[in-house]
Amino acid sequence: MANMSLKKNEMPSQAPDVRNKNFREVALGYTPETAIDEAKRCLNCKNKPCVSGCPVNIHIPEFIAKVAEGEFEEAYKVIAQSSSLPAVCGRVCPQETQCESKCVRGIKGEPVAIGRLERFVADYHNAHSTEKISKPEPNGHKVAVIGSGPAGLACASDLAKKGYDVTVFEALHVAGGVLVYGIPEFRLPKSIVSKEIEGLKDLGVKISTNTVIGKTMSVQELMSEEGFEAVFIGSGAGLPRFMGIPGENLKGVYSANEFLTRVNLMKAYKEGSDTPIQRFKSAAVVGGGNVAMDAARCAKRLGAENVYIVYRRSEAELPARAEEVEHAKEEGIIFRTLTNPVQIIPDENGFASKLVCREMVLGEPDASGRRKPIEKPDSNIEIDCDCVIMAIGTSPNPLIKSTTNGLETQKWGGIVADETGKTSIEGVYAGGDAVTGAATVILAMGAGKTAAKAIDEYIVSKNK
Numbered sequence: 001m002a003n004m005s006l007k008k009n010e011m012p013s014q015a016p017d018v019r020n021k022n023f024r025e026v027a028l029g030y031t032p033e034t035a036i037d038e039a040k041r042c043l044n045c046k047n048k049p050c051v052s053g054c055p056v057n058i059h060i061p062e063f064i065a066k067v068a069e070g071e072f073e074e075a076y077k078v079i080a081q082s083s084s085l086p087a088v089c090g091r092v093c094p095q096e097t098q099c100e101s102k103c104v105r106g107i108k109g110e111p112v113a114i115g116r117l118e119r120f121v122a123d124y125h126n127a128h129s130t131e132k133i134s135k136p137e138p139n140g141h142k143v144a145v146i147g148s149g150p151a152g153l154a155c156a157s158d159l160a161k162k163g164y165d166v167t168v169f170e171a172l173h174v175a176g177g178v179l180v181y182g183i184p185e186f187r188l189p190k191s192i193v194s195k196e197i198e199g200l201k202d203l204g205v206k207i208s209t210n211t212v213i214g215k216t217m218s219v220q221e222l223m224s225e226e227g228f229e230a231v232f233i234g235s236g237a238g239l240p241r242f243m244g245i246p247g248e249n250l251k252g253v254y255s256a257n258e259f260l261t262r263v264n265l266m267k268a269y270k271e272g273s274d275t276p277i278q279r280f281k282s283a284a285v286v287g288g289g290n291v292a293m294d295a296a297r298c299a300k301r302l303g304a305e306n307v308y309i310v311y312r313r314s315e316a317e318l319p320a321r322a323e324e325v326e327h328a329k330e331e332g333i334i335f336r337t338l339t340n341p342v343q344i345i346p347d348e349n350g351f352a353s354k355l356v357c358r359e360m361v362l363g364e365p366d367a368s369g370r371r372k373p374i375e376k377p378d379s380n381i382e383i384d385c386d387c388v389i390m391a392i393g394t395s396p397n398p399l400i401k402s403t404t405n406g407l408e409t410q411k412w413g414g415i416v417a418d419e420t421g422k423t424s425i426e427g428v429y430a431g432g433d434a435v436t437g438a439a440t441v442i443l444a445m446g447a448g449k450t451a452a453k454a455i456d457e458y459i460v461s462k463n464k
Contacts, residue, residue: 003040006109011116016330020300023185023269026327027091027119032070035120039068042112045104050114053102055446056154058082060099060114067117076125079118084157084200085150085445087126087192090119092183093442094321126195133202139163141459144228146213146400149177150441151234151432153200154448155455160203162456167206167228174265175207177236178433179441181265182257184294186301190264214399219407219428229462230427230455233415234448237394237433243286247344248390252280252352256287256295256391263298280387282306284355286341287391288313291438293324295389296333307333308383312340312360312373338362339381340373344388355383396434404428412437421451429455 012028013019019026030038042064050060059078066075079086095115103111143159145152148170156166174180176193201207213219213235222228240255242248259277262268266275283299285292288311299307309328311318315337318325329335338360347353359379362371396413408416408424414435421429431447433439 001040002043003037005041006105008041008110008113008116009034009038011113016327016332019186020297020331023301025189026186029123030116030120032072032120032124035067035072035117036070038113039064039117041105042068043104049102049104050099050112053099054082055098055440055442056082056449058099058118063121064112064114064117067121072121072124073129075121076129079121083445084154085196085441086118087122088150088179088188088196089442089445090115090117090122091188091192092440094440096322098442126192133199135202135204136161136163138165138204141165141463142167142226142228143455143459144169144222144226144231145234146219146231147171147177147234147236147432147434148175148197148207149179149234149236149432149444151236151434151444151448151451152177152232153197154445155232155234155431155452156205156448157200157203158449158452159455160200160205164456164459165204165206167208168200169211169213170207170209171212171235172265173209175209177234178238181261182291182294184260184264184298186297187294212399214403219400219404219425223427229459230429232421232448232451232455233400233423233428233430233434234432234444235397235400235434236444237396237414237438239395239397239413240390241393241395242390243341243392245341245343247346247352250344250346250352250388251350252278252386253344253388254390256285256291256389257394259295259389260291260298263302269298269302277302278387280304280385282308282383282385283387283389284308284310284341284383284385285389285391286310286355287393288318288320288337289391289393290320290324292389292391293320293328293333295391297328297331299387299389300331300333304387306385308385309333309335309337310339310341310355310357310383311335311337313370314338314362317362317370336381336383338373340375341388342380345382347386352386352388353384355385355388357381357383394433394438396437400434419450420454421447422454427458 063078100111343356345354360373366372432444
């Protein structure tokens with residue numbers, strides 16, 4: 001029987017005053033009974049609008065119908081036809097602006113909880129499946145993938161399933177890219193990322209860590225000396241941006257990249273960490289995106305009494321997911337909107353001590369469509385803080401650009417690629433944040449899958 005409730009089933013989670021002191025996952029996941037009940041809210045629309053909102057075109061009504069029947073493994077098989085990282089996407093995709101935004105149930109109530117159901121199905125599979133992944137028959141062709149983030153992993157997965165000998169080159173000592181260094185444990189447990197990567201290895205994908213392409217070898221050397229017939233560049237956008245204000249070089253000032261990498265990848269919150277972060281009383285995080293929310297929530301868990309989000313526009317313009325903003329507020333994060341930093345003042349020991357800001361008002365919309373923030377004269381505000389974290393965006397690392405002859409790039413550093421991922425060099429494709437700048441996990445995966453299809457067509461046509 002259909003469930004015509006106008007509201008989603010709630011996601012059980014840790015209490016805010018408990019979770020803001022630990023790094024365990026916040027959301028606890030649906031039970032089988034809750035998942036079935038939520039799945040019965042789906043109307044199984046004939047034209048399937050939700051699918052058009054998914055960058056990798058998961059057959060959403062089909063997998064949800066299987067959940068409604070209690071056929072969870074069958075539901076997983078449907079998702080796996082399109083997505084190589086369902087347990088990841090079920091947790092970190094902005095479903096509210098993608099698949100769920102197209103859901104018909106959202107017209108007169110809340111949409112079906114597609115993301116929560118995807119997470120449930122993936123977790124159920126990981127906990128119960130004993131089926132071994134069968135390695136495809138080799139086709140005799142080699143492809144290199146640079147970067148083991150979502151774009152690289154999706155590309156590698158699709159190519160491996162076609163029998164390609166795929167090697168993924170990762171600069172860090174652990175595979176996973178932004179999934180392991182950028183997203184906190186309380187949003188995406190690293191054991192889940194490891195599980196997904198082990199599945200790729202079972203398909204035959206080789207992972208070469210501690211390998212910096214552009215330093216250890218160039219893109220051209222991969223093709224001319226190592227025998228790779230094509231290369232996919234999915235190196236992400238990991239180069240932090242700063243505001244250029246006085247005091248950014250003080251002790252206690254971090255880029256969000258450094259701060260989150262220390263916390264997420266190097267476990268700086270644990271006693272005896274090799275890369276500890278100095279404990280602080282108050283932290284100010286500059287920015288309003290998901291990265292800013294992640295950094296602020298980590299700072300709170302590290303023991304800061306006061307943690308501020310400092311954002312130059314109003315709360316309505318915050319680019320972070322509504323869920324992340326809500327969780328941050330519940331956990332005690334203080335939002336200082338319409339506030340723009342202009343200086344960081346040191347204490348007598350050279351550590352950050354105060355963040356000097358100006359009040360802002362919103363003017364006419366700018367090129368992005370958001371109202372432009374305008375500084376109020378003589379409106380200085382001082383925020384006491386011994387830690388400042390800059391979370392105002394990132395850009396692609398220029399290393400590959402500077403070491404790859406003939407690779408066309410944008411002025412801001414992104415690689416120029418067509419809709420298939422093809423770059424200015426024959427046999428070299430690119431996708432994800434390395435092309436678009438920082439975006440979402442699922443968009444990067446979509447780019448990786450698109451490039452995998454183009455690479456396959458390129459190699460097949462070249463060898464006819």
